[in-house]
Amino acid sequence: MRPIKSAVVLMVVLGLLIGCDDEPEVTEEPDEPEEVEPEPDPEPEPEEVEDEMVWIDPSQDSADLLEDIENYGEWDHHAGVDTHFESGHPGDVWVIAYANEAGIETVEQEQIPVPEGAIFVKEEYDGDGVEDPSAVTVMAKLSDEMGDWYWLKSDPELEQVLEMEGMALEGTEDLGCIGCHAQDADRDYLMAPQFEVP
Numbered sequence: 188m189r190p191i192k193s194a195v196v197l198m199v200v201l202g203l204l205i206g207c208d209d210e211p212e213v214t215e216e217p218d219e220p221e222e223v224e225p226e227p228d229p230e231p232e233p234e235e236v237e238d239e240m241v242w243i244d245p246s247q248d249s250a251d252l253l254e255d256i257e258n259y260g261e262w263d264h265h266a267g268v269d270t271h272f273e274s275g276h277p278g279d280v281w282v283i284a285y286a287n288e289a290g291i292e293t294v295e296q297e298q299i300p301v302p303e304g305a306i307f308v309k310e311e312y313d314g315d316g317v318e319d320p321s322a323v324t325v326m327a328k329l330s331d332e333m334g335d336w337y338w339l340k341s342d343p344e345l346e347q348v349l350e351m352e353g354m355a356l357e358g359t360e361d362l363g364c365i366g367c368h369a370q371d372a373d374r375d376y377l378m379a380p381q382f383e384v385p
């Protein structure tokens with residue numbers, strides 16, 4: 188009896204082992220078709236919208252500054268450059284630069300740091316001969332300290348502020364403006380070559 192019993196046990200065990208080998212294959216199969224379905228997941232567009240430039244309402248500080256520069260069209264041009272000149276900006280950008288009295292004095296007397304109250308305004312045009320500006324940029328000195336500027340980019344009507352990639356171009360913090368103007372940090376961030384300040 189014993190050898191027969193052992194043989195039966197062995198066959199059962201072998202049978203189980205063989206059976207085990209087959210099992211995973213059987214269980215995997217029904218899962219496969221289901222996993223394919225949830226893949227289509229489109230709409231990468233919301234991110235692209237953030238790259239866009241939009242005009243937004245100005246902060247109170249910006250609104251006050253925009254009121255202060257309302258008549259900038261009557262201001263002088265620094266260093267006698269009273270026409271369009273091709274901007275140092277990349278691309279076909281032409282500009283007209285204005286400064287209030289304090290700003291003009293700053294340039295004439297080569298005052299660095301620029302004193303509090305000086306304001307520089309620059310109209311940007313999308314090319315030579317373009318009649319109307321596309322934007323107005325402003326630098327207003329808040330104190331006599333180097334680098335203490337209020338930066339602002341507004342529409343030509345001085346009503347709204349440009350927002351780029353979700354960041355409003357207004358204020359004193361690290362805007363795109365400062366990154367570029369920092370090249371001339373030793374001239375208190377003034378970049379126009381015509382300023383001829385040391």
Ligand code: HEC
Pocket residue numbers: 273274275276277282284307308309324325326338339340356362363364365367368376377378379380
């Ligand atoms: C890629 C570099 C760059 C960036 C970014 C930039 N500027 Fe300028 N900016 C210049 C250059 C160069 C000048 C000198 C005049 C010219 O060539 O257009 C200038 C001139 C100015 C002037 C006239 C006074 C001066 O410094 O000569 C104002 C005002 C001004 N920028 C404001 C701004 C504001 C506000 C921003 C941000 C919204 C800004 N700029 C961003 C390069 C830049």
